[in-house]
Amino acid sequence: EDQVTQSPEALRLQEGESSSLNCSYTVSGLRGLFWYRQDPGKGPEFLFTLYSAGEEKEKERLKATLTKKESFLHITAPKPEDSATYLCAPEGDTGRRALTFGSGTRLQVQP
Amino acid sequence: DTAVSQTPKYLVTQMGNDKSIKCEQNLGHDTMYWYKQDSKKFLKIMFSYNNKELIINETVPNRFSPKSPDKAHLNLHINSLELGDSAVYFCASSTVNTGELFFGEGSRLTVL
Numbered sequence: 332e333d334q335v336t337q338s339p340e341a342l343r344l345q346e347g348e349s350s351s352l353n354c355s356y357t358v359s360g361l362r363g364l365f366w367y368r369q370d371p372g373k374g375p376e377f378l379f380t381l382y383s384a385g386e387e388k389e390k391e392r393l394k395a396t397l398t399k400k401e402s403f404l405h406i407t408a409p410k411p412e413d414s415a416t417y418l419c420a421p422e423g424d425t426g427r428r429a430l431t432f433g434s435g436t437r438l439q440v441q442p
Numbered sequence: 443d444t445a446v447s448q449t450p451k452y453l454v455t456q457m458g459n460d461k462s463i464k465c466e467q468n469l470g471h472d473t474m475y476w477y478k479q480d481s482k483k484f485l486k487i488m489f490s491y492n493n494k495e496l497i498i499n500e501t502v503p504n505r506f507s508p509k510s511p512d513k514a515h516l517n518l519h520i521n522s523l524e525l526g527d528s529a530v531y532f533c534a535s536s537t538v539n540t541g542e543l544f545f546g547e548g549s550r551l552t553v554l
Contacts, residue, residue, distance in 0.1 A: 362541070363541060365541070365542070365543075367543075372547070372548070373547055373548070374446075374532050374534070374545030374546050374547050374548050375485070375532075375543070375545050376545070377542050377543065377544070380540070380541070380542060416483065418485065422541060429475075429487045429490060429498050430487065430541070430543065431487075432484065432485040432486070434482060434483055434484050435483055
């Protein structure tokens with residue numbers, strides 16, 4: 332059974348203070364590791380897909396990296412608009428498209 | 443023009459009632475999903491349809507019945523509502539190739 336743990340549960344940063352979010356996962360045959368952003372009262376919004384260990388992807392102040400057991404979401408010089416809950420979801424090679432989401436990291440960036 | 447739209451956004455109802463949530467996507471995707479997000483924010487898959495065919499049916503009480511009249515629509519009907527059904531229900535769609543999900547804004551169900 333796919334398992335995913337995200338840490339920390341909550342993170343408060345000052346504007347410009349860089350940090351990283353962690354996603355630890357266990358899946359049988361990783362098909363892809365997805366990152367989503369969720370704002371309060373909204374549905375999750377797709378950010379990245381990583382497919383293999385060593386892969387990195389960037390979008391504005393966000394960079395996602397992947398190892399065989401973890402993925403990190405690095406946030407460089409965050410701004411208040413980066414405040415959201417960040418969800419990761421590994422997808423195993425089960426033959427069906429279904430994501431197991433972590434409980435998320437709630438990020439608050441203060442001006 | 444909203445890509446994945448679901449209605450209603452809020453439902454408040456009494457235990458034992460029946461309710462439906464509707465979802466439509468205009469992205470041309472072939473796969474649609476229902477996810478449930480509980481009070482602890484865990485997002486769990488309930489159902490998945492591919493071209494109107496049910497392909498995923500997780501351990502969900504049979505009081506929940508999805509219906510897909512065509513590949514752009516996926517509705518969720520819930521019978522005999524219970525307190526534990528209170529949650530936010532998200533509809534999503536994707537192409538079967540990428541797996542990247544596009545979510546609706548959610549329907550918050552409160553059972554009193």
